[in-house]
Amino acid sequence: MTFLDDISHPDTMRVAIDLVIFNIINNELCxxxxxxxxxxxxxxRCLPGGFVKNNETVEQTADRVLYKETHIVCTHIKHLGVFSxxxxxxxxxxxxxxxxxxxxxxxxxxxxxxxxxDALFIPxxxxxxxxxxxxxxxxxxxxxxxxxxxxTDFVKHFLPKYFTLNQLKxxxxxxxxxxxxxxxxMKYVHxxxxxKRTSRKEQYVKHRPAYLYKFVx
Amino acid sequence: MTFLDDISHPDTMRVAIDLVIFNIINNELCxxxxxxxxxxxxxxRCLPGGFVKNNETVEQTADRVLYKETHIVCTHIKHLGVFSxxxxxxxxxxxxxxxxxxxxxxxxxxxxxxxxxDALFIPxxxxxxxxxxxxxxxxxxxxxxxxxxxxTDFVKHFLPKYFTLNQLKxxxxxxxxxxxxxxxxMKYVHxxxxxKRTSRKEQYVKHRPAYLYKFVx
DNA sequence: GGAATAGTGTCTTTAAGACATTATCCA
DNA sequence: TGGATAATGTCTTAAAGACACTATTCC
Numbered sequence: 044m045t046f047l048d049d050i051s052h053p054d055t056m057r058v059a060i061d062l063v064i065f066n067i068i069n070n071e072l073c074x075x076x077x078x079x080x081x082x083x084x085x086x087x088r089c090l091p092g093g094f095v096k097n098n099e100t101v102e103q104t105a106d107r108v109l110y111k112e113t114h115i116v117c118t119h120i121k122h123l124g125v126f127s128x129x130x131x132x133x134x135x136x137x138x139x140x141x142x143x144x145x146x147x148x149x150x151x152x153x154x155x156x157x158x159x160x161d162a163l164f165i166p167x168x169x170x171x172x173x174x175x176x177x178x179x180x181x182x183x184x185x186x187x188x189x190x191x192x193x194x195t196d197f198v199k200h201f202l203p204k205y206f207t208l209n210q211l212k213x214x215x216x217x218x219x220x221x222x223x224x225x226x227x228x229m230k231y232v233h234x235x236x237x238x239k240r241t242s243r244k245e246q247y248v249k250h251r252p253a254y255l256y257k258f259v260x
Numbered sequence: 261m262t263f264l265d266d267i268s269h270p271d272t273m274r275v276a277i278d279l280v281i282f283n284i285i286n287n288e289l290c291x292x293x294x295x296x297x298x299x300x301x302x303x304x305r306c307l308p309g310g311f312v313k314n315n316e317t318v319e320q321t322a323d324r325v326l327y328k329e330t331h332i333v334c335t336h337i338k339h340l341g342v343f344s345x346x347x348x349x350x351x352x353x354x355x356x357x358x359x360x361x362x363x364x365x366x367x368x369x370x371x372x373x374x375x376x377x378d379a380l381f382i383p384x385x386x387x388x389x390x391x392x393x394x395x396x397x398x399x400x401x402x403x404x405x406x407x408x409x410x411x412t413d414f415v416k417h418f419l420p421k422y423f424t425l426n427q428l429k430x431x432x433x434x435x436x437x438x439x440x441x442x443x444x445x446m447k448y449v450h451x452x453x454x455x456k457r458t459s460r461k462e463q464y465v466k467h468r469p470a471y472l473y474k475f476v477x
Numbered sequence: 478g479g480a481a482t483a484g485t486g487t488c489t490t491t492a493a494g495a496c497a498t499t500a501t502c503c504a
Numbered sequence: 505t506g507g508a509t510a511a512t513g514t515c516t517t518a519a520a521g522a523c524a525c526t527a528t529t530c531c
Contacts, residue, residue, distance in 0.1 A: 053311035055272040058344075058355050094270035097353055100344040124339055125357050127275075127317040136314055138275050138355065140342050209483080227521055229484075234519090250481040251528040426510085444494055446511075451492085461502095467508040468502040 056136040060104045061092035061177060063123070063143040063184035064113065066164050067201050072217055073164035074181060076173065077112065080161075083133050084174035090181065091162070095140075105142045112162060113146065119200055120144040121191070123184055131176045139176070143184040145200040192218045196236050199258045207245055207253040208232060273353040277321045278309035278394060280340070280360040280401035281330065283381050284418050289434055290381035291398060292329065293390065297378075300350050301391035307398065308379070312357075322359045329379060330363065336417055337361040338408070340401050348393045356393070360401040362417040409435045413453050416475045424462055424470040425449060 064075040076088040093108040095101055105120050123141035131139060165171075167185065172178065191197040192215070201214050212228050223231070232238065237259040244252040281292040293305045310325040312318055322337050340358035348356060382388075384402065389395065408414040409432070418431050429445050440448070449455065454476040461469040 053274045053276070053352075054314040055274055056312070056314065057270045057272055058275065059270075095273070095344070095355070097271040097273065098346050100346065101342050101355070102344070122341055125318050125342060127312070127319070129315050129317065135270075138312070138318070207483090224521065224523085225483090226485075226523080231520080248482080249530055251483050251530085253483055424510090441494065441496085442510090443496080443512075448493080465509085466503055468500075468510050470510055 054136075056138055057132075058095040058101070058138045058140065059092055059132075060095060060101055060108060060140045060142055061090045061126075061180050062105060062108055062112070062120075063090060063141065063181055064109070065143065065145045065184075065188060065201075066147075067214060067217060068164055068166075070213065070217060071166045071168075073166050074170060074184075075112070075162060075164050076170065077163075078161040079174055087174045088165075088171050089174035090177045092139075101140045101142075109144065115146055117144050117146065119197075121187070123180070123187055126176055126180060128176060139180070141180045141183060143188060145188075145197065147201060147203060189218070189220075196258065196260075199236075202258075205241065205243060205255040205257055208256060209253060211236075211238075211256070271353075273355055274349075275312040275318070275355045275357065276309055276349075277312060277318055277325060277357045277359055278307045278343075278397050279322060279325055279329070279337075280307060280358065280398055281326070282360065282362045282401075282405060282418075283364075284431060284434060285381055285383075287430065287434060288383045290383050291387060291401075292379060292381050293387065294329065294380075295378040296391055304391045305382075305388055306391035307394045309356075311354075318357045318359075326361065332363055334361050334363065336414075338404070340397070340404055343393055343397060345393060356397070358397045358400060360405060362405075362414065364418060364420060406435070406437075413475065413477075416453075419475075422458065422460060422472040422474055425473060426470060428453075428455075428473070 062075075066073050066075070075091060077091050079085055079087055079089055091108055091112045093104060093111075095104045099107070102120065102122075106117070109115060109117055109120065120142050121144065123143050126139035126141060129136060131137065170181065173181065188197070198211070198214055198218060201218070202211065208229060211232060212223055212225070215228075216222050238256045239259050240254050240256050243255040245255060246252065279292075283290050283292070292308060294308050296302055296304055296306055308325055308329045310321060310328075312321045316324070319337065319339075323334070326332060326334055326337065337359050338361065340360050343356035343358060346353060348354065387398065390398065405414070415428070415431055415435060418435070419428065425446060428449060429440055429442070432445075433439050455473045456476050457471050457473050460472040462472060463469065
């Protein structure tokens with residue numbers, strides 16, 4: 044792998060992936076944490092994760108773990124960074140690869156066989172101390188998420204297929220930690236995102252119903 | 261490392277880092293490539309890299325390899341991504357961690373013991389097919405570099421401590437693949453970068469000498 | 478009609494771009 | 505003085521923000 048290998052037989056190590064799964068629940072940004080069933084850190088909270096197998100890419104590991112934990116097949120898992128402090132796992136030398144993703148609120152289906160108590164979305168401002176270096180990973184993920192929200196249309200993954208501009212505005216505000224003036228947001232949103240107004244309107248509201256929009260791509 | 265470990269004894273593998281080192285030489289963006297001394301791919305070009313040792317982080321590996329190849333101690337090596345196709349290294353399962361960095365033109369000192377023929381800065385538009393998946397890594401690095409140039413003051417690493425605004429403009433143009441109108445660049449640059457005009461001026465030019473600037477941070 | 482939210486008009490402020498002018502150095 | 509590049513003035517255009525207004529629905 045290199046110009047002059049340092050050693051003819053390089054060290055080997057475990058490689059694990061850790062997932063930061065975001066979700067907006069009741070207008071609060073939440074992260075999925077699980078409870079460790081084994082030592083070390085038995086009983087404490089951590090991010091869902093798993094070891095990379097010999098015949099899979101780290102992305103495939105991430106997909107597999109996400110499916111196991113949430114039964115969601117996700118097309119937008121994003122790489123986050125590598126966490127490689129030699130002491131980060133007290134058992135073995137483990138290189139950690141972080142990923143983050145977003146799921147839409149109502150798409151959360153409790154994965155069968157997983158105790159509801161053991162896998163929970165917790166508001167990001169209330170996340171307890173996590174096992175291993177997962178606090179660091181989670182903070183990195185939040186920073187990256189904020190960056191993606193500012194520069195791409197990543198917010199769409201938090202939304203249902205059809206949504207009102209007010210919903211989009213609220214979610215942008217939550218994720219960007221700011222407010223928007225309504226009129227300016229209307230203009231802003233059309234040049235920022237590829238969205239299209241449909242003929243449908245929201246239902247069961249006491250006031251004038253808003254049109255529903257959808258992302259074009 | 262996970263909620264429910266799939267297997268009690270996870271697979272182990274090698275982890276390597278690969279470096280994309282950028283440099284502007286004669287107003288051309290270049291990348292350092294080396295010649296492989298061993299099989300596989302003996303004799304072909306590849307990125308400098310090396311295996312992660314048991315007691316070091318991937319960042320430390322990157323620093324070590326950079327020093328070995330260029331004798332430069334660099335404070336701004338940036339993480340790029342993980343490359344984990346199970347077949348990417350025909351010898352062993354190797355997880356690749358990509359990094360990129362930038363060095364200032366005249367800071368290039370050929371590392372002793374390395375044949376000048378074997379480590380070369382090649383203009384990015386002329387880079388030959390590289391060994392392993394290094395083409396992909398190099399392209400990723402270029403994309404990330406462009407992003408950094410657009411959104412941060414990363415361009416400063418290409419420049420000497422003191423520089424003229426025209427030099428800065430030229431380098432921005434090379435890295436952003438565009439041109440700037442001189443007057444607008446003058447305004448742009450002061451809000452975009454933390455730079456300060458010094459009392460010094462460029463020397464040995466046939467025309468009115470420009471003031472030299474420096475980055476504040 | 479009143480309450481509530483949807484949606485629009487338009488003025489102001491700020492940044493980006495185009496282009497002309499003046500300034501300073503050397504030979 | 506002329507050639508060359510540095511540095512500035514200012515007009516135009518486009519985006520961002522502030523704020524007041526009109527529209528539509530349910531009760």
